[in-house]
Amino acid sequence: MTLRLAGAAHRAFEGRPPAPADPFLVRLYADMAELYGTTFDQERLERANRNTFSDLAEGLLDALPALEEPIDLVVVASDRPDFDPRTSGVSYLTETVPGTPLAFSLSDQGEATPYTALRLAGQYAAAGRADRVLVTAMDQTTSPADPEPPRQGPEARDGAAALLLSADGPGAPTDVRQYPGLTLDEAYGRLGEVLDGGVTELIVGTGLTPERITLPSGAPTDVVPASSEFPCTGAWGRLAAELPRFIRDGGTVVVADYVPHGPGDDTGRGELALCVVDFGAAAA
Known part of the structure; x- marks a missing residue:
C-alpha cells in the first residue's frame, strides 16, 4: 500500500533568551x-x-x-x-x-x-x-x-x-528510493535516470549542486536548491511551502540529496536518497 x-x-x-546553561548538562x-x-x-x-x-x-x-x-x-x-x-x-x-x-x-x-x-x-x-x-x-x-x-x-x-x-485517502502517492555505495558522479548519473521519467520540479539538498545535474533534453524541470540553513529539513520546507501550487498544477516533484558515508570511510562513496511525489496521480 x-x-x-x-x-x-x-x-x-x-x-x-540568554540564560546560564543547565548545570546538569x-x-x-x-x-x-x-x-x-x-x-x-x-x-x-x-x-x-x-x-x-x-x-x-x-x-x-x-x-x-x-x-x-x-x-x-x-x-x-x-x-x-x-x-x-x-x-x-x-x-x-x-x-x-x-x-x-x-x-x-x-x-x-x-x-x-x-x-x-x-x-x-x-x-x-x-x-x-x-x-x-x-x-x-x-x-x-x-x-x-x-x-x-x-x-x-x-x-x-x-x-x-x-x-x-x-495510506487510504486524498493526497499524492510517494515513492522513496535510497541508493547506497555510490560515488558523487554515480549519484548524478542515477538522478539523471530518474529525471528521464518526467519531473516537474527537483528540490535538491545541500549534498547536490544544481549546476552538475544534467536534465533530459527539452525537459521542463525546475531545479531548486533547498536552504542551506536547514540541512536536514530545508528540502522538505520547500515542499511544504509550495504544496498548494503542486496540488493545483499537478506534475511530479522529486526531493533528493546525497550524503557521504560517515567518518572513517575513505571510499569516497555515499548514499543518494530520493522521494518522488506524484501530484498528477493525487486522489481528490
Missing part, C-alpha cells in the same frame, strides 16, 4: 569530554539555541492544520540525537497527537535520515500496520559534544518539518 502525502509544514525557531558534557579525551566548550553551549526536540515538535504541531483523525505511527528523524537526553520529542508527539500511535526515532544518517523514515513508514503501511503517519525531521544547532562548528553556522536557526501521510 502506497502512502499519500496529505499535508506538510516547516517552521524555523529562534534561539532562547554542563556536568554531563564535561564528563563525556573527559571520558573521550576531548574538550567541552561550555561557552558554545551558553550561546546555543538550546531548543530541544520537544520544543521543536510543539512548535511544529502549531504550524500544521489541526490533526483530527487518529495517527497510527509517528517517526522523528534527525541527523543526530537530541542534545538534552532528559527530553523526548517522540514521546511528546505520542502523547499529543490523536490516537495511540506507535512511535520511534531515527538519527545518525545525516540528511538521509528523513528519507529512511519515510521508507520505513511506507513499509509499515504496506504491512497494514499504519494508515495515518506523521513523519517529522529536526535541524537542531545545539551540539556541545561535537568538536566541529555547527554545520548551519553560529547564527542559524533551528528548524523542523512534518509530513502527514495517509
